[in-house]
Amino acid sequence: MKIRHIVSLFLIAGVIGVTGCSREDKELKKDAREIANVMCKSMEAMKNLRSADPADSALVYKLQEEYQLIESDMTALYQDFRTKYGEKTTSKEFAGQFRKYLNEAMLDCKSLSKEDREAFEKGMK
Numbered sequence: 001m002k003i004r005h006i007v008s009l010f011l012i013a014g015v016i017g018v019t020g021c022s023r024e025d026k027e028l029k030k031d032a033r034e035i036a037n038v039m040c041k042s043m044e045a046m047k048n049l050r051s052a053d054p055a056d057s058a059l060v061y062k063l064q065e066e067y068q069l070i071e072s073d074m075t076a077l078y079q080d081f082r083t084k085y086g087e088k089t090t091s092k093e094f095a096g097q098f099r100k101y102l103n104e105a106m107l108d109c110k111s112l113s114k115e116d117r118e119a120f121e122k123g124m125k
Contacts, residue, residue: 025097028094028097028098028101029101029105031081031084031098032098032101032102032104032105033101033105034077035074035077035078035081035102035105036102036105036106036108036109037105038070038073038074038077039074039106039109040106040108040109040110040111040112041070041073042067042070042071042074043109043111043112043116044110044111045063045066045067045070046067047111048063048066049063049064049067099123100123100124103120103121103123103124104124106120107120107121107124
């Protein structure tokens with residue numbers, strides 16, 4: 001559930017997107033890939049946390065710390081994204097382009113559930 005919340009958060013961030021020329025497209029693709037990498041790490045951390053034995057408090061604590069670090073990385077990355085693209089983030093054209101790049105990059109994530117993978121594949125069309 002938390003994973004879907006995170007994915008939704010970044011898809012919404014994509015909707016707030018930016019328009020761009022070919023050079024900006026390369027930069028936008030790079031930014032989408034960075035965001036997708038952090039999202040994938042977050043999904044993997046959540047998956048590990050869910051599969052951990054609750055009785056192993058040391059492991060659970062370590063995994064929770066790992067997840068919190070990833071969350072702070074994600075927040076910083078999102079803030080950098082908003083700062084970098086500024087006013088352009090209100091463009092529907094950019095939002096669509098960013099969403100496409102993000103969906104494409106997320107398909108490389110090995111931690112995606114079948115349902116999430118289908119949603120990202122559908123988002124590429």
